[in-house]
Amino acid sequence: MVAPAPLFHFASILSFTGSVFSLATQPPDLSAWQIQRPATTPPIADGSRRRIAAGLLGIASGGAAVVTIPSPSRADAQSFCEIPATTDEIQLRVRISRSDGTFYDKTGEGGDTPGDSVFLASLRIGLFGTSAPIHTQQFLKYIDGGEVSGTSVAVGEDDEPFPSYGSSSFKSYDDALGILEGGSISGLSAESFGGAPALRYGRRLIPATLWLEKNANNMSGTCPPGMLVHRTLDVLPTFGVTVRPTTVRDGKIVGSRDETIVFGRVIIDGDAENFFSAASALPTYSVERPTYSDEGGITQTVAANVFNNQRDFMRNFAGAIGDTRLSKVYNGKLLRRVEVTEAVRVKQELGASILD
Numbered sequence: 001m002v003a004p005a006p007l008f009h010f011a012s013i014l015s016f017t018g019s020v021f022s023l024a025t026q027p028p029d030l031s032a033w034q035i036q037r038p039a040t041t042p043p044i045a046d047g048s049r050r051r052i053a054a055g056l057l058g059i060a061s062g063g064a065a066v067v068t069i070p071s072p073s074r075a076d077a078q079s080f081c082e083i084p085a086t087t088d089e090i091q092l093r094v095r096i097s098r099s100d101g102t103f104y105d106k107t108g109e110g111g112d113t114p115g116d117s118v119f120l121a122s123l124r125i126g127l128f129g130t131s132a133p134i135h136t137q138q139f140l141k142y143i144d145g146g147e148v149s150g151t152s153v154a155v156g157e158d159d160e161p162f163p164s165y166g167s168s169s170f171k172s173y174d175d176a177l178g179i180l181e182g183g184s185i186s187g188l189s190a191e192s193f194g195g196a197p198a199l200r201y202g203r204r205l206i207p208a209t210l211w212l213e214k215n216a217n218n219m220s221g222t223c224p225p226g227m228l229v230h231r232t233l234d235v236l237p238t239f240g241v242t243v244r245p246t247t248v249r250d251g252k253i254v255g256s257r258d259e260t261i262v263f264g265r266v267i268i269d270g271d272a273e274n275f276f277s278a279a280s281a282l283p284t285y286s287v288e289r290p291t292y293s294d295e296g297g298i299t300q301t302v303a304a305n306v307f308n309n310q311r312d313f314m315r316n317f318a319g320a321i322g323d324t325r326l327s328k329v330y331n332g333k334l335l336r337r338v339e340v341t342e343a344v345r346v347k348q349e350l351g352a353s354i355l356d
Contacts, residue, residue, distance in 0.1 A: 002220070003218040005157040009314075016038060026087065042146065061343065064306070074243075077297060079220070079221040079222065080221050080222050080223075081219050081220060081222060081223040081248050082129040082219065082221070082223035083219075083223070083265060083292075084128040084130060084132075084217075084219060085128070086126030086127060086128065086129075086132060086264070086265070087126075087127060087128070087129030087130060087136065088125075088126070088129055088345065089124065089125065089126055089127075089345065089346035090125040090126075090127065090135060090139075090143055090344070090345060090346060091122060091123070091342070091343070091344055091345075091346050092122070092123045092125060092165065092340050092342070092343050093120075093121075093122050093123075093341045093342040093343075094120075094121050094122075094123060094170075094275060094338065094339065094340050094341070095118055095119060095120050095121075095337075095338075095339055095341060096118070096119035096275075096278055096282070096336055096337070096338050097118060097336050097337035097338075098112070098113075098116050098118060099116050099336070101336070101338075103118050107136060113277055118196070119274075119275070119278050121271040121272070121274060121275040122271050123266050123267075123271065123272055123275065124266065124267040124269070124272070124346065125228060125264055125265070125266055125267075126264055126265050126267065127139060127140070127228070127263065127264040128262075128264055128265075131219065131263075131336055132213060132217060132218050132251070132261065132262070132263035132264070133213070134211055134212060134213050134214070134287055135211050135230055135261060135263035135264075136215065136263060136264070137255055138209075138211045139230075139237070139238065139239070139263070139264070141162075142162075142163060142164055142165045142168075142183075142185070142237050142343070143164070143165060143166075143343050143345060144345070145161070145162045145164065145342050145346070160201075160202050160203055160204055162201070162204070162206075163185045163187070163199075163201045163237070164185070164343060165183060165185070165186045165205075165212075165237070165340055165343035166311050166340060166341070166342050166343040166344075167185065167186070167341075168182060168183050168184055168185045168186075168339075168340045168343075169182065169184050169186070169337065169338060169339045169340065170184070170279065170334065170338035170339075170340075171184045171333065171334060171338075172284070172330070172331075172332040172333050172334055173280055173282065173284055173332050174240075174281065174332050175280075175332070176224075176255070176313075177242070177246070177253065177255060177256060177258075178243050178244040178246065178280070179229065179240040179241065179242055179243070179253075179356070180240060180241045180243055180276070180279055180280065180338075181238060181239075181240050181332075182239055182241065182248070182340070183236075183237050183238040183239040184238055185201075185237065187201055187202060188200070188236065188237075189199045189201075190208060190235050193205060196208075197209075197235050199236070208235040209235065210232065210233065210235060211230055211232065211234075211261070211263075212232065213261070216250060216251070216328070217250060217251025217252075217261070217262070218250060218251070219248055219250070219251045220248055220249050220250060220261060221247070221248060222245050222246070222247055222248075223242070223245065223246050223247075223248050223262070224245055224268065225242055225243055225245060225246075225266075225268055225276060226241065226242060226243075226265050226266035226267065226268050226272060226276075227241070227242040227246055227248070227253075227262045227264075227265055227266075228240075228241055228255055228261060228262065228264035228265055228266060229242065229260045229261060229262050230260065230261055230262075231258045231259065231264050232258070232259040232260070232261060233255075233258065233259070235260075235311060240260065241266055241276075243276035243277075243279070244276075244281045248262055262313070279334075282334050282335065282336045282338070283334075283335040283336070284328065284331075284332050284333060284334055284335060285329060285331065285332070285333040285335065286331055286332075303313055310335055
């Protein structure tokens, strides 16, 4: 006879709500790429991966799901992708805060603490307007103030600004895929209007459409760091940037649980390399239970089940009482402010791409 699952009293659950933190180091394995990579792509410096396992109360996440992730084929792993031509060039100025979340000048206070200063960089982006025209058009709306062929795409108050990547941020890092997620614009949210999806930005209501291409992209192989990507089913203008070599098949990231399309690239110069290394090494939230080397397999299994049950209970309880704070805490959330302060088109000189 199987014993019934234990019932946890609310008081006993609260006893587990202290935050549990653990730091783990996981340097990226780039040895294969550094041997075979094209000479035009500088290597990415090794950066440690630090994870923080958060406590149960206030930082729990949803239930675990079993996801089968396809493995790259041998052909994908051994061939380099052919980078499409760029049609539009963008410059993003980015910054990473100090550990206390500040950016201000500390000269009058004796300067920054060694190893804890504001990081500044400029990223050059090329968009694949020929192979991914829909993605390029959608991306440029958040550069050009919502203008497409001279026609505004938003309705609302004329004196309100259109959402812009120039005031966006990078919110999370997916260490499994090596993707930094950016394009998060404060105040921009997805909602339904008259049964149709829309984006709300202040008093503006912006028509929301999926970034669906009419023609397939045959880009395949191992691509260098810096690929610009977007999740197909996301109506928000969020985007990702790969920080290490990535396998692509038919223009899609292999191994992503959501269909993720490549539509541009960040040029890997000194600024981009330093930014990728610094951002991917930032501490992130992890809502999974940490494991310890001295634990046996049965101990880990039982402890993980108890942790998951109580985590899920607290999440469901918070949802039942209308507490929405849990939606702001998720796996991979960056624990530093990583912001874009400017996003502008880069003028081509004499009709030639300055990115080539």
